[in-house]
Amino acid sequence: MIDAGTDPSSGQRKQLRRSGFRTRAEAEDAMTKALAAVNAGVWTDDQGITVGDWLDQWLAELLERGRSPKTLANYRGHVRDVWKPKLGRLRLRDLRRAHIERTLAELGRPVVAADRAKGNVGRRIGQRTPSTIDGYRRTLRSALSTAQRRGLITMNPAEGRMDAIPDRHDEDDRTVWEPEQTARFLAHVATDRLAALYELAAYAGLRRAELCGLRWSDLDPGVGAGLTIRQTVVEVSLSQLTPAQRICPYCASEHAGRLFKRPKSRAGRRWVPLARPAREALVAHRARQMEERAMFGPDYSDHDLVFCRMDGAPLRPGAVTVAFEGHVIACGLPTVRLHDTRHGACSLMLAGGVPIEVVQMIMGHSSPAVTRKVYAHVMRRATADQVNAATDLLTRLRE
CATH class of the missing domain: 1.10.150.130 (Tyrosine recombinase, N-terminal domain)
Structure with a gap:
């Protein structure tokens, strides 16, 4: 038994007990190590917990x-x-x-x-x-x-x-679509109800949860130059939620498997510029959504969501992924994840000469170092193109 000091919560002396040693030498060795830990101030009491x-x-x-x-x-x-x-x-x-x-x-x-x-x-x-x-x-x-x-x-x-x-x-070595492949995909889904969602994924690089949680009020006035990420929709089983978390903040009902939440980091709460094709797709999408709203009338469940079900209820993120995979197979393109469209958006920005620090903020990374690490494989082509453009003067003079 070893005196291990005083318990600050109870004021009683702590006593370290150990038993079950096969020999006296083993017991003495254990006591020596325990005493050394106590004297060095690194002894801990795990309270026997597993x-x-x-x-x-x-x-x-x-x-x-x-x-x-x-x-x-x-x-x-x-x-x-x-x-x-x-x-x-x-x-x-x-x-x-x-x-x-x-x-x-x-x-x-x-x-x-x-x-x-x-x-x-x-x-x-x-x-x-x-x-x-x-x-x-x-x-x-x-x-x-x-x-x-x-x-x-x-x-x-x-x-x-x-x-x-x-x-x-x-x-x-992940598969990333070339720009011509992305253009082919967008042409294939042009008549789909969620065509604008795929446009934003391709041009703005939004995550699936961000696309599902995007509200019209998050867009700049008049579908302007950009949008602000303020909320997401994630898929979580009801068993993982508290009773309070199950209640939708918009309609006070339960949406099985869907939860509204804020972005998990400051970097995730960001402003994202909108390319012209994405803005045009959103304008057309808004018009179709207003027709759906008129069709449902008082039964429409308004959540101010840009992308939602026909009745206004939030989309299930997993269903968005399934729909995307079906379109990829249908148009015969190499298999990629919906999340991989972020890589394509990043490639476009880098190829266009957007500084890595700006790309980092648009993509929602905590620092440019994270962007370089995540997208090192897609930066190669953009870097090679920029180097070729920079050295073109010397090449022309040699000719």
Whole structure:
């Protein structure tokens, strides 16, 4: 038994007890290490809590503090599918970096049917990407950072680069449409009810949640030079929401799986310029929407949304993705995600000579460094074109 100081909350002396050693030498060695930790001021009392118990407590605290439902849903999925099954029974103080490395290495292997979680989790994934694996690590890192601040552990074993996470070089080889392919897609969807949504995705680089949450009041007067991102619509199951979060702020009803929320960062709340084709598409879209509104009459559910269902209710973001994928297949273009249209918009801006700092603000990144990292693969062609244009004078003189 070792005296570990006074508990500031109760004023009582803390006494460190350990047992279960096979030999006297093991006990003395453990006591020496414990005394050294106490004297160095790095001893912690984890109160006997397990990793699984701490993760449950951490999630409950995030819910009480009003953390974003979408973020909470991701955290819960990571805890449920990986961290509790793999490491939940370990004592929190016994968790080591090797345990985390081993679990991350398992996540990097091909996903087989027997390993997939119940429900829709992982149904379409053959192998997790390095970014996905690092997402699991970041969840655990966040939980352990809180434990460290509470004095339950002395260091965070999930901090820093993990050798088990593969390099991300392969992720840079993603498919990006060339401008002529984007033009072909926009021609294909010109008569679609949501044609203007695809125009904004291609020219302004808005995210899916931003497109679904865009309001007419967010546009400059008269569909002017630009728009301001002030809200998004994300897809979250009702079970992940509190009763208050389920109530729509516009119509006071529930929209299953859809939640209005503010952008999650200051960089996300931004002004975005509108290209002329996008403005023209919005004007035509507005006219069609007014016809739909007149058709529904008093049954129209006005949410001031630019893109919504025919009755005015918010779109389900997942349905937008499904519709986009169907159009891509129908016009025979290389398969890309709706989110990848942001890369095309970024390419157009860079090719047009828009400074990287301005592109960063338009795309909603926290800094130009993030823009360079995310779009390094699409900057190559724009950079090559700019270099060729800059050296054209010397080339003409040589000729």
